[in-house]
Amino acid sequence: MIEYRDVSVLRGGTAILDRVTLRIGKGERVAYLGRSGAGKTTALKVINGLIAPSSGDVVVDGTSIAQHALPELRRRIGYVLQQPALFPHRNVLDNIATVPRLLQWPEERIRAESERLLEQLELPPATFGARFPRMLSGGQQQRVAIARALIAHPEIVLCDEPFSALDPLIRAELQTLFRNATRDRAATTLVFVTHDVREALRIAERVIVFDAGRVVADTPADAFMNHQHPLVRRFVEA
Amino acid sequence: MSELLQLTGQHLLIVAIAVTIAIAAGVPLGTFAHRRRRLGGIALRITDVVQTIPSLAMFGFLIPLPLIGGIGARPAIVALVLYSLLPIVRSTLVGLDRVDANVREAATAMGMTDRQLLWGVELPLATPAIVAGIRIASVTAIGVATIAAAVGGGGLGTLIFRGVSMVDTRLILSGALPAALLAIAADLVLTQVERYFARRRGES
Numbered sequence: 329m330i331e332y333r334d335v336s337v338l339r340g341g342t343a344i345l346d347r348v349t350l351r352i353g354k355g356e357r358v359a360y361l362g363r364s365g366a367g368k369t370t371a372l373k374v375i376n377g378l379i380a381p382s383s384g385d386v387v388v389d390g391t392s393i394a395q396h397a398l399p400e401l402r403r404r405i406g407y408v409l410q411q412p413a414l415f416p417h418r419n420v421l422d423n424i425a426t427v428p429r430l431l432q433w434p435e436e437r438i439r440a441e442s443e444r445l446l447e448q449l450e451l452p453p454a455t456f457g458a459r460f461p462r463m464l465s466g467g468q469q470q471r472v473a474i475a476r477a478l479i480a481h482p483e484i485v486l487c488d489e490p491f492s493a494l495d496p497l498i499r500a501e502l503q504t505l506f507r508n509a510t511r512d513r514a515a516t517t518l519v520f521v522t523h524d525v526r527e528a529l530r531i532a533e534r535v536i537v538f539d540a541g542r543v544v545a546d547t548p549a550d551a552f553m554n555h556q557h558p559l560v561r562r563f564v565e566a
Numbered sequence: 567m568s569e570l571l572q573l574t575g576q577h578l579l580i581v582a583i584a585v586t587i588a589i590a591a592g593v594p595l596g597t598f599a600h601r602r603r604r605l606g607g608i609a610l611r612i613t614d615v616v617q618t619i620p621s622l623a624m625f626g627f628l629i630p631l632p633l634i635g636g637i638g639a640r641p642a643i644v645a646l647v648l649y650s651l652l653p654i655v656r657s658t659l660v661g662l663d664r665v666d667a668n669v670r671e672a673a674t675a676m677g678m679t680d681r682q683l684l685w686g687v688e689l690p691l692a693t694p695a696i697v698a699g700i701r702i703a704s705v706t707a708i709g710v711a712t713i714a715a716a717v718g719g720g721g722l723g724t725l726i727f728r729g730v731s732m733v734d735t736r737l738i739l740s741g742a743l744p745a746a747l748l749a750i751a752a753d754l755v756l757t758q759v760e761r762y763f764a765r766r767r768g769e770s
Contacts, residue, residue, distance in 0.1 A: 378671065378675060409671065426678075476676075
């Protein structure tokens with residue numbers, strides 16, 4: 329479970345996050361929706377401690393983020409950025425093996441789970457396993473980044489606009505693959521940052537709308553289209 | 567001929583020892599400069615200044631110093647270490663700085679400790695740049711080492727200084743040409759090493 333208690337993040341006098349209080353339950357699939365600069369990425373990065381709150385507290389699994397040993401906590405949290413950010417000096421299988429190796433899984437288990445995951449993401453391991461990131465297209469690289477984030481069965485998966493750098497056809501394909509790869513993981517909490525309403529509604533069951541560092545709407549995905557907040561109306565009508 | 571071989575061997579040995587010490591000191595120093603900007607900046611400034619000291623003067627300065635100075639191979643090696651430090655420290659720093667911020671963020675977000683990030687990601691990705699620095703340091707050191715003969719350091723400079731005092735151009739060339747060939751050979755070999763690491767790192 330993730331809990332924000334009156335969380336603010338200040339940068340040079342301006343509040344990027346402004347007294348946010350939120351609760352996300354275990355296994356929930358949440359989208360953070362907002363325009364650029366709304367604070368959604370910052371709201372994401374306080375969960376895995378990449379950004380520290382200026383005031384307030386973020387509580388993950390009942391423990392304040394300030395009390396967690398961050399490397400250990402982060403190994404339980406999958407993370408996908410807008411850029412695939414694969415390790416250029418490691419091949420596909422070694423990239424995917426990063427967190428399992430930090431957790432000291434046996435190599436056979438890493439191999440078996442990586443291959444299963446690559447199959448699911450439609451990157452046949454026999455063809456792609458030994459390739460280096462430079463030999464892959466942007467969409468293929470992002471699939472490897474997804475596999476790398478999901479392999480160790482994280483309790484939480486954080487995604488920061490993972491598909492927005494891809495062209496529309498590939499984006500739709502990856503949204504589907506991503507949904508399928510995460511759907512059967514009922515225990516995994518998903519927080520997905522996007523500025524794309526359709527993407528939010530495809531992937532999440534709850535949509536939280538950020539504006540100027542605040543939560544302005546928090547609604548089940550199926551009620552989103554009828555939500556009356558003016559910013560939501562603008563998203564719906566765009 | 568046997569003297570030429572012996573002096574060439576001596577020359578290479580002095581350079582090899584000096585560059586090895588400079589790598590052992592320079593890569594950690596460059597890494598430190600990357601992590602601690604301000605202190606690292608000072609260290610870099612010092613190696614910069616050292617680089618501007620004319621080599622003949624440097625050997626002269628070292629003669630009266632205890633332990634590291636005096637006459638012979640020891641002050642020669644000390645001077646070469648000092649000259650080799652700058653390119654290695656600087657290239658290590660540049661190589662580490664060039665690591666993609668997204669890659670670094672991904673590594674941190676996956677739960678790597680600082681040490682795991684450094685050894686598993688940053689240093690492997692900086693290796694081609696570090697090797698480039700070692701190459702520049704080696705080529706420079708092979709040239710500067712000819713002056714080591716002035717303080718009794720031996721090496722190919724012995725022939726050059728003897729030729730100068732006897733005004734014997736052939737004798738000068740018999741030291742200068744092999745030194746130049748060594749420098750070219752070192753450049754070619756280390757360029758290949760650099761390419762090898764760049765390929766492994768996934769650049770080409």
